[in-house]
Each structure stands twice: as structure tokens, then as C-alpha cells.
Amino acid sequence: MTAAARLIAVLGRELAVEASGRHLSRVAAPFALAGVLLAGLAFGPVPSVLRGVAPGLPWLVVLLLAASLSLTVAVAEQEDGCWDLLRCLAGPGPLLGGKLIAMWVWLAATWAVTAGLGVVVLGVGLSPAAVPAALLGTLGLAAAVVVYGTTVAAAGRSGTGLLTALILPAGLPARLAGTQAGTPGVDPVPWLALLVAYDLAGLAVAWAVFPTLLEE
Template structure:
């Protein structure tokens, strides 16, 4: 656990020094929310109805860009093998999941705030719960595919093709839980089951994820 926390702090320090998410993802989130609002027209009812969907679509489309921190940066700099040798496999995967989760959670929070202000679309409390839950499963799924594709060419495109279809439960549950007047209980259960399934799967196969 201590090693995993150290790796999470390392991921945050790398982001603070490189600011890749700040310079690429945040402008994308702002532009995507703004363009979505303009495309939907001036109708307040329409904007409020599509607000939760816009929030989660922005997060999903930003996911491949943020996934570069899984292993691609270390591989490009020749540090991936060193990192695998220094950290236990489970701690390395847990640290990567934790760091990416915080990145996804920040992306979701920025998108949700922008949607709430620009559309405006008030978010019920289940929508606030869906943010951390949905981004956790998404982060674990991204780490699994990111580690598998670390040596692949055009890995960002491959990651998007693999990630987006399997993230459909996150999209559906997040949109429904963020929409007022819906029955949120079954979708909360679905999102919890999805997180558990993805996390258990990543834990079970984590030795294979770190092999060449």
C-alpha cells in the first residue's frame, strides 16, 4: 500500500511538472462543452436534458489522451523496465490506477461544473456519486489496456477502440444518475458491480499486464 501511494504521488508530481493534462485535456473539455451547448441550440429544456450525457462523453473522449501516463511516457523515456523492477507488480498497477483515477476525476469535475454553469443543468446527488465511481472503473480499465499496448504503434487509437465500447456501462449509468427524476438505485448497483468486476479482473491478470 505504501509503495502504491508513493507511485500515486509520483504520477501527480509528473503531471505537475509536465502539465500535459493542463495544456491538452482542459482546453479540450472547455471546447467540447462549449461546442455541445452551441450545437444543441438555445432551448433550456434541451440543454438540461443533454447535460449529463455531455459531461460523460467529454470524459470518455478525453480518456485516451490522459492514458499516456499509464506506461507510454516511461517507455518512451526508457524508464519503464526500471520502474517495473523497482516496484512490486500489484503496487505498480495500483499506483497507476490511483493516479489515473485522480486525473479522470478532475476531468469529470471540470466538465460537470462547466455543464452546470453553461447549460445550465443542475446535478442531483446520485450524479455526484457517479463521478468517483465511474471514473474509478474507467481508470482501472484504461490501465489494463494501456499496459498491454505500451509497445504498440498508434496506441492511442487502439486504446480508444478498445476502451470506449467497454466503458458503455459507465456512460449509461453516469447519464442516468446525473438526470433528475430517474430511478437511480439500479444504475448505482450496476456501476458498483462494474467497478468491482474491472478491479478484480485487473488484480487477477496484473502479472501478465507487466510482461513484455
């Protein structure tokens, strides 16, 4: 089996696990709705205030949810007792690629749901550049989440609280640049360039450390 076929197989397994467990629909969607409603209550009905916080709200929800999603990176394999078998059969590259793409989908979907709820519930809009910014930012964040989740799996979940705190600073560049790029009236080009650099750095780190994490 080629590396591409193994990657597709890992991605298909991730999608199948989500379809059976419904983690995204059971946790992410209610979390996004709660975030939007709490923002509406906290900032009040003033349109100018809501327009100011709307670009950053989806990123806040995504960043807060990323820590809990990272704990699901290898939980299904550990519960089934096949984590060691999967990492031996798939190999570092396909395993990283499949899990990273799946996590990218979950994070981007969470951003989209939160942004859509913000438009409907709060009645505020985003800049057209918010969509490419979301795709770029969630890619780099997905790389950090997969590395974090694999670290937890390798460590047998020891130090989980500390590692959960560490992933929040790792996602701050995505939140900052994504918020600015999605703000109407702000030139998105420098912020999109920053997100590209963030992705390249995150992917490079993930590619470098992932094989070592699998050997733990």
C-alpha cells in the same frame, strides 16, 4: 519497503509527472470547455433540450479523453528508459494501485470540470447522485485505461489504433449508468448498483491481467 509504501511512492511519482508535464491542465480542461461550448451550439438555447443532454455531457468528454489519457500510462517511464526498472522494483500490485489511483483522479477531475462548466455556461443542473456516480464510474474506467495503457507499453505501441477503439466500448457502462444516475427525476439506486458491479468487474480484470502484462 512495504507494498503500501511502494504504492504511495508510485502515486507520488504520477502526481509529480503531472505537475511537471501539466497534461491534465493543457489537454483536459480545454477539451472539456470545447465540449461544453460545442454542446451549447449544437443543441441550441432551448432549456429543455440542454437539461436533457447535460447529465451525459461530462461522461461523453471523459470517455473521449480516456483513450488519449491511456497513452500516458507509461509514456514518462518509457521516455526516461526506466519502465522495466520501475515494474521490477515496484511490483504488480503497488504499480497497478498507484497508477490506477492517479488515473482515477484525472478522470474524476475531468468529469468535475466538465460538469461545472455545464452548470456555468449552459445553466443546467445535475442530480445530487451525479457526484457518487462520477466517483464510481471513473474508478472502473480508470482500471480499463491503466490496463489499456500497459498493454500498449508492453506491445511497444503496436496496434495502438485498434486498442484505442476498444477502450470506448469498455467505458460505455460507466457512461450509461452515470448519465442515468445524474438525471433529475430518475431513481439513481439501480444505476449506482450497476456502477458498483462495473467497478468490481473492472478491478478484478485489472488485478488478474496486470502481472501478465508486466512480464511482456
